[in-house]
Amino acid sequence: MNIQLFPKKNSKASIWSGGLTYEYMIYPKTANYTDRDFVFRISSATIEKVPSEFTKFKGYSRYLVMLDNCLDIEVNKEKRIYEKYEIMEFNSDDEVTSFTKGIDFNWMVSKKISHHKLKLTNNDQNYNAQIIFLFSLDTTVIKINEKPYNLKPHDLLVIENQKKENITLHFSNECLSGILDF
Numbered sequence: 001m002n003i004q005l006f007p008k009k010n011s012k013a014s015i016w017s018g019g020l021t022y023e024y025m026i027y028p029k030t031a032n033y034t035d036r037d038f039v040f041r042i043s044s045a046t047i048e049k050v051p052s053e054f055t056k057f058k059g060y061s062r063y064l065v066m067l068d069n070c071l072d073i074e075v076n077k078e079k080r081i082y083e084k085y086e087i088m089e090f091n092s093d094d095e096v097t098s099f100t101k102g103i104d105f106n107w108m109v110s111k112k113i114s115h116h117k118l119k120l121t122n123n124d125q126n127y128n129a130q131i132i133f134l135f136s137l138d139t140t141v142i143k144i145n146e147k148p149y150n151l152k153p154h155d156l157l158v159i160e161n162q163k164k165e166n167i168t169l170h171f172s173n174e175c176l177s178g179i180l181d182f
Helices: none
Strands: 002-006 012-016 019-027 040-047 060-066 071-075 078-082 087-091 096-098 102-110 115-121 125-127 131-136 140-144 147-151 156-160 167-171 175-181
Touching: 002 019, 002 147, 019 156, 040 131, 060 115, 071 087, 078 087, 087 115, 102 175, 131 140, 131 167
Parallel strands: none
Antiparallel strands: 002 156, 012 019, 019 040, 040 102, 060 087, 060 102, 071 078, 071 096, 115 175, 125 167, 131 156, 131 175, 140 147, 140 167
16 A cells, blocks of 8 residues: 655646646656546646636546635536535536636546546545545544544545555545545
């Protein structure tokens, strides 16, 4: 089992048409964002321009969560509103226009991966997925099999669990929790 902490302060910024995007992790490590050859990518972005057209990624599913306010959005010309921390799941080929400024969490997953899920959780959980990640929404202590990890707001903790061992996690605060199996 491999456990990695990706602090927000260490994420690298790049420009997208509506603001900045901060990449936490791309998998596999040899993948390249611009080549669109990754299995998954975890990032956070600022939406500074209204309206903003989201970048399309053919062949990817996408999860988006607003971290600071609600999201007023159109997906394929259909109006939708998502509350703060409400999970939006969509096809990354969709036409997506945001009418909200703010900060979001993004997780893009290749459509070649059939088992992936994102949820909001704040209670003890048992996992046995190959990839487990936790994105802190506030200062949080996460215990993995009783070993504590201290996360600041918007830090990312990733567990690579290739043997699919059972792992018990305890949370001191609400987190976004994602799982993925190859």
